[in-house]
Amino acid sequence: MKHLSIALLFSLSTSASAASPETAAQAMNALGLDLHRQMPKEGNVCLSPYSIESALGMTYLGASGATQEEMARVLHLPKDKAALGESFAALNAALVEAQEKSAKQVAQSKKYGGPSEALKLHVANRLFGQKGYEFRASFLSGVKSHFGAPMELMNFMKDHTGATREINGWVEKQTQKRIRDLIPENGLSSDTRLVLVNALYFKAAWAEEFGVAATGPKPFHVNGAKSTVQVPTMRQQEHLRYLNGAGFQSVTLPYAGHDLHFLLIVPDDISGVSDVEKKLTPETLLACAKAEHREVILHLPKFKITPPTVPLGEVLQKMGMTTAFDKPQGSADFDAMAPKKPDDYLAISEVFHKTFIELDEKGTEAAAATAVAMVATTAMPVERAKPVELKADRPFLFAIQHAQSGACLFLGRVSDPR
Numbered sequence: 001m002k003h004l005s006i007a008l009l010f011s012l013s014t015s016a017s018a019a020s021p022e023t024a025a026q027a028m029n030a031l032g033l034d035l036h037r038q039m040p041k042e043g044n045v046c047l048s049p050y051s052i053e054s055a056l057g058m059t060y061l062g063a064s065g066a067t068q069e070e071m072a073r074v075l076h077l078p079k080d081k082a083a084l085g086e087s088f089a090a091l092n093a094a095l096v097e098a099q100e101k102s103a104k105q106v107a108q109s110k111k112y113g114g115p116s117e118a119l120k121l122h123v124a125n126r127l128f129g130q131k132g133y134e135f136r137a138s139f140l141s142g143v144k145s146h147f148g149a150p151m152e153l154m155n156f157m158k159d160h161t162g163a164t165r166e167i168n169g170w171v172e173k174q175t176q177k178r179i180r181d182l183i184p185e186n187g188l189s190s191d192t193r194l195v196l197v198n199a200l201y202f203k204a205a206w207a208e209e210f211g212v213a214a215t216g217p218k219p220f221h222v223n224g225a226k227s228t229v230q231v232p233t234m235r236q237q238e239h240l241r242y243l244n245g246a247g248f249q250s251v252t253l254p255y256a257g258h259d260l261h262f263l264l265i266v267p268d269d270i271s272g273v274s275d276v277e278k279k280l281t282p283e284t285l286l287a288c289a290k291a292e293h294r295e296v297i298l299h300l301p302k303f304k305i306t307p308p309t310v311p312l313g314e315v316l317q318k319m320g321m322t323t324a325f326d327k328p329q330g331s332a333d334f335d336a337m338a339p340k341k342p343d344d345y346l347a348i349s350e351v352f353h354k355t356f357i358e359l360d361e362k363g364t365e366a367a368a369a370t371a372v373a374m375v376a377t378t379a380m381p382v383e384r385a386k387p388v389e390l391k392a393d394r395p396f397l398f399a400i401q402h403a404q405s406g407a408c409l410f411l412g413r414v415s416d417p418r
Helices: 022-038 049-060 065-075 081-112 137-147 156-174 273-279 282-289 313-318
Strands: 003-012 045-047 120-130 151-154 192-205 216-220 229-244 248-254 260-267 293-301 303-305 345-354 356-359 363-368 388-391 396-402 408-414
Touching: 022 045, 022 049, 022 065, 022 081, 022 273, 022 282, 022 313, 022 408, 049 065, 049 081, 049 120, 049 137, 049 192, 049 345, 049 408, 081 120, 081 137, 081 396, 120 137, 120 156, 151 156, 156 192, 192 345, 192 408, 216 293, 229 282, 248 282, 248 293, 248 388, 260 273, 260 282, 260 388, 273 396, 282 396, 303 408, 313 345
Parallel strands: 003 192, 003 345, 120 151, 293 388
Antiparallel strands: 003 363, 045 408, 120 192, 192 363, 216 229, 229 248, 229 293, 248 260, 260 396, 303 356, 356 363, 396 408
């Protein structure tokens, strides 16, 4: 029995509905944490829960039967596909609104010395399907209306190598050349019939930039070791959302526009990042995003993470998503995507994921796939509390979040800023 393959692609470089974005946000945060815990326990890690959930969410619209139930469980998705699509559309609309708001605020604040660069957030979804293959019209219309993903016809059967080059070129263009060669050599084959792609590019200035003169070498406990190395570390004293949690402290650094922010989670113990990772939940991520403001003296290392393409197929199967990959043979059910026939049906062959993130005094650039707010102010307490000092001088966790929903566009760990 032969199955034809679907390859799912997520790239990081850095649409509308009356529905709420919370359903999509909670699902991507839960999946992001699940996947994060499956990554190597040491070293730097960067994933895009937004990108991964978007591409798998499009795939989910085509799943049926036991495969749909399995994907819903592993991906934390609702059984109501329409509700899911509407929630993703609402989140995408909120991100578009954040970008437009940022542009207006930057234009207004330039005269007062505010951030000079508006939020850049580009999200692109696309299907690359085999010419002449019998995809269901309802599936194609669903991914187009909810995810803004049009279909581009390819000929994998005749030239899968050329198709790989073309898709990689599209991803590179969407991510400002930050993501190259997403699909590795031999990642596709003549059996490939559909590739679902999400590309995300994000670039944002801090609402309050770090002073370059304040950056200097500071000690950092690489991989949680007792000994330290000197790394370029930024310093800032600002009113930030601060949470003293169970075994960690967190702050959020707003980007221009204040609709998106960088979440920093620093363990109390030098070698405590693994313990924090084990206990972290979507509710904790949301609590960090909604924490009260405190005056914080922050020490944060500059860093850049450029991991290679990560195949997620084996990890997703380990998490319980097996029939989607046709394990056991004949079990894959994507009948809502294309009619399942005894000798011709679809199954996922692999899930490719790649990210990029760089953080410095001016802001953050990220790819996989991303503001000014002189007017956004925080009420000052009547009695000025003593500032909290937070030093990110040990392995820490980070996320780029949509402030209102808590949705994590990016999620990762920095064990070595070098």
